[in-house]
Amino acid sequence: MSKAITLKEAVKKPDLLASGHRLCAGCAEPIIARLVLKASRGAIIATTATGCLEVATTIFPYSAWRIPWIHTAFENAAATASGIEAAWRAMRRKGRGPLARYETLDIVAFAGDGGTYDIGLQALSGALERGHDFTYVLLDNEAYMNTGIQRSGGTPYCAWTTTSPAGTVIPGKREWKKPIDEIVIAHETPYVATVSPAYPLDLMQKAARAFETEGPAFIHAISPCCRGWRFPSNKTIEVARLAVETCFFPLYECRVEDGRPIYKLSPPSLAIAKRPERKKPVEEYLRIQGRFRHLFRPERREGLIERIQRWVDRRWEMLLEKADL
């Protein structure tokens, strides 16, 4: 297993996603993508599902990608990666073909929540079941941001989006966030981890482990979107940190050993597990985001805030049980 990456080492590594792309100021996606790529072992090929990251980094004839990169469609990042991996594997076996000489090859698929929870779930499930050796990075900004903030299976309860507007009758999205990590873990995926750009060393460490994993690895990144979540563009990291501190988005890893999922909380969340008084109320996370504004104004919707808190608490308790804490 890889040593912990230090900040000093991280800054020395080249940025494989160049600056000058057209993602919004304050977007978490390029931060996450750059950190993931810094953890690569060397030879790497990336594929990206249709979405903000794809359109904003590759407007022809420009590209921000310093690595071989392909976009094909929205719902098939896992299938495209499967094909790349199979090509590499076949060439290795034959000892012929341009990829035959790479003993290790990091194959990474980036996709958003729409491309993962919803339209891409089938392709992801297939690729996980078949056990391709690749890393899937879910950039979860909790709605279809590229098309203009429409709700997805990853959008949290009560969040305003343009297709789950906060109206006078319905207070935003009526459904809870789909438990994508459990779905992936249930496939006996060898390595699953949640990450937040507020904890870059943890993120890189997990990406390194994902690349080292034989078989599929899944990184679920919370990716705050200042346009869609309605917060100022200088608050991205703060929001990403509050998601963890409130246990709305706990950080952990899950490895499958002898067919059993072994959960391990990561330092920021483990610290809360050990000192529960450090757990911040979810309200602190909700209040700084305009997409939850209707829970506080014109009047406070105590019942809804409480429901969200209970959801967070229940899921956090379940996670602690799984992690034997």
Add this chain to the structure above:
Amino acid sequence: MSRQRLLGLNGDEAAAYAIKQVNPDVVAAYPITPQTIIVERFSEYVADGLVDTEFIAVESEHSAMSCCIGAAAAGARAFTATAANGLALMWEMLYIAASLRLPIVMAVVNRAMSAPINIHNDHSDSMGARDSGWIQIYCENSQEVYDACIEAWRIGEHLDVQLPVMVCLDGFTLSHTMENVLTLSDEAVRDFIGERPYIKVEGHLGEAEFRLDPEKPLTMGPLDLYDFYFEHKMHQVEAMKEALKAVPEIDEEYAEISGREYRLLHPYMMEDAEVALIGLGSTMGTVRYVVDRMRKRGLKVGMVRMRVFRPFPTEELQKLLKDVEVVGVLDKAMSFGAPGGPLYEELRTIFYDVDENPLIVDYIYGLGGRDTPPHLIEEAYEGLLEVKRRGEAVEKLRFLGVRM
């Protein structure tokens, strides 16, 4: 010419056997009737270690084509096979495969589109995909399926072409019918297809081969808006023109090793034909039989089997049919609400501004696998002779073998 082995193969087996000899890097496929035998046979080749291929038993046709695209972009040779609804499910990816200029080969075992669900043959699946940018070869028999599944690699990978190729074979009529197939030696196939060549493009680190290469990184499939998209589409237009030149060259080369001569168009008894039928696929074998029968009666009938539908051999067809008085088009697909079937419309288009042009009528036939026996073909020829006598075609869109 190398020694050949005679095998009894149905169309699906002929495709699988050819692909075994090609030994591609990746085969990604999902089962659908009547394509299933191809994936079953190929799985056996994999299980018995007869190929080096990574076989990906995907969870859908959409992923089958996505895997092939990923693999081909990584520099691999990739193959898949499908039919009807499977082809429809990969629709989005058909355009992407062609537009990314990836020389994937796919066997399409032609089957009617749902609904109502029907497993039998017509051409509504691949005809619907005619605008997607794929080269389309329609086979008449299992021998041709075998040969096309070898030639297709050379055609698609030709440096001036770089397009994916569909090898179309009629469901059940070909896919499940045993025929004698002459097969080349593995070595002859290997020599003929060689290694996959790559075109050179300008990357940000200088000239690079067009594939995903960690040493010479390229960005493939970027966002491409109104300032460049149109030019990229023009490249596809040009590539199809080049394919029209490349196919006969490769056919000629293939004839040298196999003794089997394929052309864009296969005319029969056309030298003095006054009326002719034109069509695609296995039905044309029946048409040839009917031509012989009618010739014995002294009727000057002929036929043209179109082997390559995309690219469309416009000039060749104009030359071949200009002196024919009446042409009947056999369309095994309907374009609902259109003046006629796809082949009919294109044929009329190419003769619109030609001075010497035949009267053209359309026969939609065989939808959903409706049997097309010789007497129906004869009925079509009688119809053409009637048009010739009258000197005009009142009813241009006709339906063959349907209860009205």
